[in-house]
Amino acid sequence: MKRVTPLWVALITASACAATSLCANAGTSTVLATSFDCARASAAIEKLICRTPQLKQMDIELTRLYRLALTDDHSVPRPDKVEIEQRFWVDARNRCSAEAEPKACTIRSYAERAHQLRQGSVIARTKDPSRRTDGPVAFRCTGLNALIAVTYFNVEPRVVYLKWANTSATLVQVPNDSATQFNGKDYRGSYSFLQNGSDALFQIPGSGQMSCTVEPVG
Known part of the structure; x- marks a missing residue:
């Protein structure tokens, strides 16, 4: 055989x-x-x-x-x-x-x-210089009990995947002169993730903007 x-x-x-x-x-x-x-x-x-x-x-x-x-x-x-x-x-x-x-x-x-x-x-x-992905990085947001795991896809335009509890969203980068902004939508509504360094503003359907900060490792 x-x-x-x-x-x-x-x-x-x-x-x-x-x-x-x-x-x-x-x-x-x-x-x-x-x-x-x-x-x-x-x-x-x-x-x-x-x-x-x-x-x-x-x-x-x-x-x-x-x-x-x-x-x-x-x-x-x-x-x-x-x-x-x-x-x-x-x-x-x-x-x-x-x-x-x-x-x-x-x-x-x-x-x-x-x-x-x-x-x-x-x-x-592993941090291969040729990689096009980073993360997941954990963010803690006011108003959410669960941490958000964020994975970045560094293509053109960039994509970010966010997962928290039993929910996830995939957003695509849009122009913004002052910060890195990702927008997206699904059957629940519209999302936005506005990141500036280790801080971010996250908005999900039916909610106002939530302040988020990278959770320290360890």
Whole structure:
């Protein structure tokens, strides 16, 4: 019987490339590519990703995080479960093509998955200079009993994923000359996250602005 090598084992060798987003091959350097071949893209979401620079950058970064998580024996969940979760995630991401706003759905999908991978793996959180994600960082806000976990996707435009209690929101950066501002909306209403250093103002549907401060580590 032919032995099938699990995907997470096969990708461990490639993780060294993913850690730097550069791979040496016959004396040349190749930038880490998307998780699929854009020249052969057939699914509607894959085509959307390939023609949207922001989504293409998010896919490349998520591929890097995923490969790193596969090398982390202490990741939560373990690497074999990370692989299974990734397969389910790809299926869910592809279903964004049936949504009213496929691009917004796909951005949310990548932001949430990046948060999960970074939260579960110390190796995925290494400060690689080529990384396009940071966090999660904890913010404590007046009026909220739970801390907000914030993960940043440093693409163009930037995306931030916020999770607290059983709620989450994905926001996109908008122009602001005095601070870093992210806006977004879902079926509940509109959100805004206005950050200036370690302080922020956060607004959720049905609430006024809440003052937030980064929670010290340790």
